[in-house]
Amino acid sequence: EIVMTQSPATLSVSPGERATLSCRASQSVSSNLAWYQQKPGQAPRLLIYGASTRATGIPARFSGSGSGTEFTLTISSLQSEDFAVYYCQQYNNWPYTFGQGTRLEIK
Amino acid sequence: QLQLQESGPGLVKPSETLSLTCTVSGGSITTTNYYWSWIRQPPGKGLEWIAYIFYTGTTNYNPSLKSRVTISVDTSKNQFSLTLSSVTAADTAVYYCAGQPSWFDPWGQGTLVTVSS
Numbered sequence: 751e752i753v754m755t756q757s758p759a760t761l762s763v764s765p766g767e768r769a770t771l772s773c774r775a776s777q778s779v780s781s782n783l784a785w786y787q788q789k790p791g792q793a794p795r796l797l798i799y800g801a802s803t804r805a806t807g808i809p810a811r812f813s814g815s816g817s818g819t820e821f822t823l824t825i826s827s828l829q830s831e832d833f834a835v836y837y838c839q840q841y842n843n844w845p846y847t848f849g850q851g852t853r854l855e856i857k
Numbered sequence: 858q859l860q861l862q863e864s865g866p867g868l869v870k871p872s873e874t875l876s877l878t879c880t881v882s883g884g885s886i887t888t889t890n891y892y893w894s895w896i897r898q899p900p901g902k903g904l905e906w907i908a909y910i911f912y913t914g915t916t917n918y919n920p921s922l923k924s925r926v927t928i929s930v931d932t933s934k935n936q937f938s939l940t941l942s943s944v945t946a947a948d949t950a951v952y953y954c955a956g957q958p959s960w961f962d963p964w965g966q967g968t969l970v971t972v973s974s
Contacts, residue, residue: 751920782959786961793953793964793965793966793967794953794961794964795964796960796961796963799960805962837903839904839960839961841959845919845920845921847906848904848905848906849903850903851903
């Protein structure tokens with residue numbers, strides 16, 4: 751099973767600033783990596799797939815990069831609605847696995 | 858636009874079987890573009906993929922749960938279902954169904970299942 755490790759566990763950032771979230775895979779997942787945003791009481795929402803392709807309706811301030819074992823989600827200018835928990839997920843090997851999440855909080 | 862909705866009991870007794878159904882609307886479950894998955898999230902914790910099914914009946918299970926899980930599909934009702942046997946408190950979670958082109962999208966709203974006597 752591929753283990754996905756996200757860092758940091760919690761990130762404190764001020765509105766308007768940039769946030770950079772990291773995700774590392776225990777073995778290569780090529781570009782088969784997705785990012786999700788989850789707000790309290792809601793289902794996760796797909797943000798990015800293919801490591802760097804924004805899902806339909808996702809604002810351009812969200813961007814993904816990386817391949818192999820190292821991935822990054824960048825939010826260029828944080829809006830109030832962006833404070834949430836973010837998960838990465840690999841879909842290169844079964845069972846598909848998620849990272850433990852990064853909580854993005856208001857500084 | 859595909860929409861998914863979970864349904865089933867919110868409370869299950871220890872050692873009994875959890876049964877949930879996901880109803881797909883806005884499209885056919887027989888599409889070749891999607892597999893159909895169940896994912897769960899214990900309170901305050903992360904996400905765990907449980908199983909998927911294709912409309913033909915092809916299935917895949919998480920090895921960690923395989924001995925207790927069955928996933929099935931009813932194409933006439935545009936539904937797929939999950940059963941999890943011999944539940945314990947560790948199975949208490951929000952259970953989500955999701956469409957799966959490869960990644961998971963869309964998701965149902967989730968349903969909380971509590972295992973307690």
